[in-house]
Amino acid sequence: MSLPEGYTLRRCTKADYAGVTSVLKVLTTVGDVSKDQFDQLLDHWDSVRIGQVPMYNNSVIVDTNGEVVATGNVLIEKKVIHQCGLVGHIEDIAVRQDQQGKKLGLILIQYLYKLAKEYGCYKVILDCDESNVGFYEKCGLKRAGVEMKIIFDK
């Protein structure tokens, strides 16, 4: 399985501002993110490491025109358990609506968890809706537990 010809998969950069903020709208509320806020976010993402391992691995798939068509992250956390082990948290996977059916989500997720494995993670987890379990099973993940949440009022 590989990317369509001319598509590339790489780390997100400041130049992806318009593409990333747009593609993420298929997922949830993005809100009014300015270029300055995005640049500061990228500075943060690029600055925090566990030794040589980047904590944030926000990635994009870009089409032949250089436009962002998919995005996702694996956040890496260092724990005490499992001998000070690393765990990857896959977050915010989004594929542009007109690009669905090209397996971009699957390619992106498999890239992210291979990256996490290379960085030494002993496992990768992600949370999803019940309706997406089948898709993530095709990506090689297994049901592990229940996601609980609390949302704060502004």
Added chain:
Amino acid sequence: MSLPEGYTLRRCTKADYAGVTSVLKVLTTVGDVSKDQFDQLLDHWDSVRIGQVPMYNNSVIVDTNGEVVATGNVLIEKKVIHQCGLVGHIEDIAVRQDQQGKKLGLILIQYLYKLAKEYGCYKVILDCDESNVGFYEKCGLKRAGVEMKIIFDK
């Protein structure tokens, strides 16, 4: 609801090496973590921030003898979505077996998500076994989705 008299709740420090590595054994495999490895881990935990907000908030409850009886973390992540919003991930909640029934888990979780709220998180999530859903509902969380995982061979 408050801590038993003489108990305190505070950020984890290097001095908590023996206590934290011991208490986490109720949860899962800890393995052979040396004092040096723990100190390096604490250096990492204390070094990564989102502006003024610490990304790791590993916390301990300590009894009247200064011994660690419970531990847990809320890892804070900065995203693009929700106007470059912060999300807290509650991780690795453990209470020493002989200290169960004192509501230490509940107090710790509520502390962690209030901390996350103060730091500006728009939500806090955690993953748990189906059997613990009732406990986390008492802590104020709601069922949100499915946790999926992939575990890597060594």
